[in-house]
Amino acid sequence: TVYLTNNSQFVDCRNACLNAAIDLFGQGSNEYNAVASGYSAVGIESGGGQTYNLSYDDNNPATGVYEEYANWELAVRFTPPVPAVNVSNVKIDLVGENNPYGNGQFTLKMYKADGSSSLPGTSILTPATISPSQTGWLSIDLTGVQPNGDFYVSMKYDGYNQPLVGADDPPGNGRAYEYDAVSWSHLTT
Helix, strand or coil, rough: CCCCCCCCHHHHHHHHHHHHHHHHHHCCCHHHHHHHHHHHCCCCCCCCCCCCCCCCCCCCCCCCEECCCCCCCCEEEEECCCCCCCEEEEEEEEEEEEECCCEEEEEEEEEECHEEEEEEECCCCCCCCECCCCEEEEEECCCCCCCCCCEEEEEECCCCCEEEEEEECCCCCCCCCEECCCCCCEEEC
16 A cells, blocks of 8 residues: 555556665565565566665674784675676775784675685685774675676785674674685674
8 A cells, every 4th residue: 555556567667666675674674575585586676776784783793803913814604685696885884903913905706605614715806905993894896797696705804904803702693704714604603
């Protein structure tokens, strides 16, 4: 009664259900992503493409985590609601810098989830050095990133700068991973 009329089409129903999911649960919620995925699975897409916000963050970090050693990485695994997506932006919550002489610099990396046991594998982004000017949400625009399924967003450390990324106490969001310059492991603590 709120979003549809007598002349509504299937795509209008899709958009109405997505709007209702936003109203009830928020954009990027599990319910929103389930609605989007369901309509996409049966081929009902909006004409101009759909924007999905994937977030596993509650905007209230309990702590900040970092890596001390060069070439170590922290990563979060993302699961898009549809297989074919273009990633146009990532946001990272920086809560500080552990090294009092550091400037928070890190290297942004992204991987497909095509490694052993679906861990990070193929790189899908030319690594980019990021030098944030302040703490808080850091927004990074991207072009040409098409993971084709699950993917990881990673912060690679240089052994000097130790930016603190916002995190919740264990078990956190269950999607955090660490690279110790040799292999990847799932962070459960």
